[in-house]
Amino acid sequence: MASMRDTAIGEILVQPDDLHHRVRELGREISRDYAGKEPLLVCVLKGAVFFLADLMREIEVPCEVDFMAVASYGSATQSSGVVRILKDLDAAIEGRDVIIVEDIVDSGLTLQYLLRNLTARGPASLSVCALLTKPDRLQVDLSPRYVGFEIPDRFAIGYGLDHGERYRNLPYVAALKPE
Ligand SMILES: O=P(O)(O)OC[C@H]1O[C@H](OP(=O)(O)OP(=O)(O)O)[C@H](O)[C@@H]1O
Ligand code: HPA
Numbered sequence: 001m002a003s004m005r006d007t008a009i010g011e012i013l014v015q016p017d018d019l020h021h022r023v024r025e026l027g028r029e030i031s032r033d034y035a036g037k038e039p040l041l042v043c044v045l046k047g048a049v050f051f052l053a054d055l056m057r058e059i060e061v062p063c064e065v066d067f068m069a070v071a072s073y074g075s076a077t078q079s080s081g082v083v084r085i086l087k088d089l090d091a092a093i094e095g096r097d098v099i100i101v102e103d104i105v106d107s108g109l110t111l112q113y114l115l116r117n118l119t120a121r122g123p124a125s126l127s128v129c130a131l132l133t134k135p136d137r138l139q140v141d142l143s144p145r146y147v148g149f150e151i152p153d154r155f156a157i158g159y160g161l162d163h164g165e166r167y168r169n170l171p172y173v174a175a176l177k178p179e
Protein backbone atom coordinates (compact mmCIF):
# COMPACT_ATOMS: atom_id res chain seq x y z
CA MET A 1 0.00 0.00 0.00
CA ALA A 2 1.31 3.46 -0.88
CA SER A 3 2.37 5.38 2.17
CA MET A 4 -0.09 7.77 3.80
CA ARG A 5 2.84 10.18 3.86
CA ASP A 6 2.92 10.32 0.06
CA THR A 7 2.49 14.05 -0.55
CA ALA A 8 0.39 13.56 -3.70
CA ILE A 9 -2.44 11.90 -1.77
CA GLY A 10 -4.99 14.56 -0.83
CA GLU A 11 -8.36 14.54 0.83
CA ILE A 12 -10.11 11.17 1.14
CA LEU A 13 -13.27 11.14 -0.99
CA VAL A 14 -14.60 7.65 -0.17
CA GLN A 15 -13.53 5.63 2.86
CA PRO A 16 -12.91 1.85 2.68
CA ASP A 17 -16.02 1.03 4.75
CA ASP A 18 -18.24 3.14 2.51
CA LEU A 19 -16.80 1.45 -0.59
CA HIS A 20 -17.46 -1.96 0.94
CA HIS A 21 -21.05 -1.20 1.91
CA ARG A 22 -21.99 0.45 -1.38
CA VAL A 23 -20.45 -2.34 -3.46
CA ARG A 24 -22.53 -4.81 -1.46
CA GLU A 25 -25.70 -2.78 -2.17
CA LEU A 26 -24.89 -2.63 -5.88
CA GLY A 27 -24.39 -6.40 -5.92
CA ARG A 28 -27.80 -6.88 -4.30
CA GLU A 29 -29.48 -4.52 -6.78
CA ILE A 30 -27.92 -6.32 -9.72
CA SER A 31 -28.86 -9.73 -8.28
CA ARG A 32 -32.48 -8.57 -7.97
CA ASP A 33 -32.63 -6.96 -11.42
CA TYR A 34 -31.02 -9.93 -13.17
CA ALA A 35 -32.87 -12.73 -11.35
CA GLY A 36 -33.29 -15.65 -13.74
CA LYS A 37 -30.65 -14.27 -16.08
CA GLU A 38 -26.94 -14.92 -16.41
CA PRO A 39 -25.31 -11.53 -16.95
CA LEU A 40 -21.91 -11.03 -18.54
CA LEU A 41 -19.85 -8.41 -16.73
CA VAL A 42 -17.57 -6.53 -19.12
CA CYS A 43 -14.70 -5.13 -17.08
CA VAL A 44 -12.83 -2.20 -18.59
CA LEU A 45 -9.11 -2.57 -17.81
CA LYS A 46 -7.23 -1.64 -15.85
CA GLY A 47 -8.88 0.53 -13.20
CA ALA A 48 -12.18 -1.37 -12.90
CA VAL A 49 -10.51 -4.67 -11.97
CA PHE A 50 -10.60 -3.86 -8.25
CA PHE A 51 -14.28 -2.86 -8.28
CA LEU A 52 -15.19 -5.83 -10.51
CA ALA A 53 -13.53 -8.32 -8.17
CA ASP A 54 -15.42 -6.99 -5.13
CA LEU A 55 -18.73 -6.46 -6.97
CA MET A 56 -18.81 -9.91 -8.56
CA ARG A 57 -18.53 -11.56 -5.14
CA GLU A 58 -21.66 -9.69 -4.03
CA ILE A 59 -23.72 -10.88 -7.03
CA GLU A 60 -25.87 -13.89 -6.26
CA VAL A 61 -27.04 -14.81 -9.77
CA PRO A 62 -24.76 -16.89 -12.02
CA CYS A 63 -22.56 -14.49 -13.95
CA GLU A 64 -19.50 -14.40 -16.15
CA VAL A 65 -16.76 -11.87 -16.77
CA ASP A 66 -14.82 -10.76 -19.82
CA PHE A 67 -12.25 -7.99 -20.19
CA MET A 68 -11.67 -5.15 -22.57
CA ALA A 69 -8.77 -2.71 -22.62
CA VAL A 70 -9.14 0.69 -24.19
CA ALA A 71 -6.82 3.68 -24.40
CA SER A 72 -7.85 7.28 -24.71
CA TYR A 73 -5.32 9.94 -25.48
CA GLY A 74 -4.70 13.32 -23.94
CA SER A 75 -2.92 14.86 -20.99
CA ALA A 76 -2.41 12.78 -17.87
CA THR A 77 -5.53 13.95 -16.07
CA GLN A 78 -7.89 14.26 -19.01
CA SER A 79 -9.17 11.78 -21.57
CA SER A 80 -9.54 12.97 -25.16
CA GLY A 81 -12.44 10.83 -26.29
CA VAL A 82 -10.39 9.28 -29.07
CA VAL A 83 -10.64 5.70 -27.94
CA ARG A 84 -8.68 2.76 -29.28
CA ILE A 85 -9.25 -0.92 -28.39
CA LEU A 86 -6.04 -2.46 -27.00
CA LYS A 87 -7.66 -5.77 -26.06
CA ASP A 88 -11.06 -6.86 -27.24
CA LEU A 89 -13.48 -9.24 -25.52
CA ASP A 90 -12.62 -12.93 -25.82
CA ALA A 91 -16.14 -13.94 -26.84
CA ALA A 92 -19.16 -12.67 -28.75
CA ILE A 93 -21.88 -10.92 -26.72
CA GLU A 94 -24.78 -11.38 -29.13
CA GLY A 95 -27.91 -12.25 -27.15
CA ARG A 96 -26.18 -11.77 -23.78
CA ASP A 97 -27.27 -9.52 -20.92
CA VAL A 98 -24.21 -7.34 -20.67
CA ILE A 99 -23.20 -5.06 -17.80
CA ILE A 100 -20.26 -2.73 -18.43
CA VAL A 101 -18.28 -2.32 -15.21
CA GLU A 102 -16.31 0.92 -14.97
CA ASP A 103 -14.37 2.48 -12.13
CA ILE A 104 -15.17 6.05 -13.15
CA VAL A 105 -17.26 8.01 -15.63
CA ASP A 106 -15.57 11.40 -15.96
CA SER A 107 -16.18 13.16 -19.30
CA GLY A 108 -18.20 10.07 -20.30
CA LEU A 109 -16.39 9.86 -23.64
CA THR A 110 -14.90 6.42 -22.98
CA LEU A 111 -18.27 5.05 -21.94
CA GLN A 112 -20.02 6.64 -24.91
CA TYR A 113 -17.58 4.87 -27.21
CA LEU A 114 -18.02 1.54 -25.39
CA LEU A 115 -21.81 1.77 -25.48
CA ARG A 116 -21.81 2.38 -29.24
CA ASN A 117 -19.25 -0.32 -29.89
CA LEU A 118 -20.98 -2.99 -27.79
CA THR A 119 -24.51 -2.08 -28.92
CA ALA A 120 -23.40 -2.83 -32.48
CA ARG A 121 -22.65 -6.42 -31.43
CA GLY A 122 -26.30 -7.18 -30.65
CA PRO A 123 -26.48 -7.93 -26.91
CA ALA A 124 -29.93 -8.80 -25.50
CA SER A 125 -29.46 -5.91 -23.07
CA LEU A 126 -26.70 -3.50 -22.11
CA SER A 127 -26.36 -1.58 -18.86
CA VAL A 128 -23.59 0.22 -17.01
CA CYS A 129 -22.36 -0.09 -13.44
CA ALA A 130 -19.91 2.67 -12.52
CA LEU A 131 -18.36 2.99 -9.09
CA LEU A 132 -17.83 6.74 -9.46
CA THR A 133 -19.26 9.54 -11.56
CA LYS A 134 -18.31 13.23 -11.76
CA PRO A 135 -21.60 14.97 -12.67
CA ASP A 136 -19.83 18.34 -13.06
CA ARG A 137 -17.55 16.97 -15.79
CA LEU A 138 -19.96 14.86 -17.85
CA GLN A 139 -19.86 15.96 -21.50
CA VAL A 140 -22.27 13.46 -23.00
CA ASP A 141 -25.91 12.55 -22.48
CA LEU A 142 -25.75 9.24 -20.67
CA SER A 143 -26.48 8.05 -17.16
CA PRO A 144 -25.28 4.69 -15.84
CA ARG A 145 -28.05 2.50 -14.41
CA TYR A 146 -25.92 1.69 -11.34
CA VAL A 147 -23.70 4.30 -9.70
CA GLY A 148 -21.69 3.89 -6.51
CA PHE A 149 -20.86 7.49 -5.62
CA GLU A 150 -21.01 10.91 -7.21
CA ILE A 151 -17.75 12.76 -6.55
CA PRO A 152 -16.70 16.38 -7.03
CA ASP A 153 -14.56 17.61 -9.90
CA ARG A 154 -11.24 16.40 -8.51
CA PHE A 155 -8.78 13.96 -10.06
CA ALA A 156 -9.38 10.76 -8.08
CA ILE A 157 -6.87 8.05 -7.16
CA GLY A 158 -7.09 4.73 -5.35
CA TYR A 159 -9.26 1.57 -5.40
CA GLY A 160 -8.11 1.00 -8.99
CA LEU A 161 -7.80 4.61 -10.10
CA ASP A 162 -4.30 5.68 -11.08
CA HIS A 163 -2.24 8.71 -11.78
CA GLY A 164 0.60 7.66 -14.07
CA GLU A 165 -0.11 4.00 -13.10
CA ARG A 166 0.43 4.64 -9.38
CA TYR A 167 -2.00 4.59 -6.43
CA ARG A 168 -4.29 1.83 -7.75
CA ASN A 169 -3.57 -0.13 -4.55
CA LEU A 170 -4.92 2.45 -2.11
CA PRO A 171 -7.90 0.92 -0.23
CA TYR A 172 -9.82 4.21 -0.41
CA VAL A 173 -10.57 6.84 -3.06
CA ALA A 174 -8.69 10.11 -2.55
CA ALA A 175 -8.21 13.32 -4.48
CA LEU A 176 -4.82 13.86 -6.10
CA LYS A 177 -3.25 16.91 -4.54
CA PRO A 178 -2.81 19.71 -7.04
CA GLU A 179 0.92 20.38 -7.73
O1 LIG B 1 -15.14 9.42 -18.81
P1 LIG B 1 -13.77 9.57 -19.36
O2 LIG B 1 -13.30 11.01 -19.31
O3 LIG B 1 -13.61 8.98 -20.72
O4 LIG B 1 -12.76 8.83 -18.36
C1 LIG B 1 -13.04 7.57 -17.81
C2 LIG B 1 -12.07 6.53 -18.27
O5 LIG B 1 -10.75 6.88 -17.88
C3 LIG B 1 -10.19 5.87 -17.02
O6 LIG B 1 -9.46 4.93 -17.74
P2 LIG B 1 -7.93 5.10 -18.17
O7 LIG B 1 -7.86 5.51 -19.62
O8 LIG B 1 -7.20 5.98 -17.19
O9 LIG B 1 -7.37 3.62 -18.10
P3 LIG B 1 -6.97 2.75 -16.80
O10 LIG B 1 -8.27 2.22 -16.24
O11 LIG B 1 -6.12 1.67 -17.34
O12 LIG B 1 -6.26 3.66 -15.85
C4 LIG B 1 -11.41 5.20 -16.44
O13 LIG B 1 -11.13 3.89 -16.03
C5 LIG B 1 -12.40 5.22 -17.56
O14 LIG B 1 -12.24 4.13 -18.45
O1 HPA C 1 -10.40 11.21 -11.75
C1 HPA C 1 -9.82 10.29 -12.39
N1 HPA C 1 -8.84 9.54 -11.81
C2 HPA C 1 -8.19 8.55 -12.46
N2 HPA C 1 -8.43 8.23 -13.72
C3 HPA C 1 -9.37 8.94 -14.37
N3 HPA C 1 -9.81 8.82 -15.64
C4 HPA C 1 -10.76 9.72 -15.82
N4 HPA C 1 -10.96 10.44 -14.67
C5 HPA C 1 -10.09 9.96 -13.75
Ligand SMILES: [Mg+2]
Nearest residue numbers: 047161162163
Ligand atom coordinates in the same frame (compact mmCIF):
# COMPACT_ATOMS: atom_id res chain seq x y z
MG1 LIG D 1 -5.95 5.62 -15.76
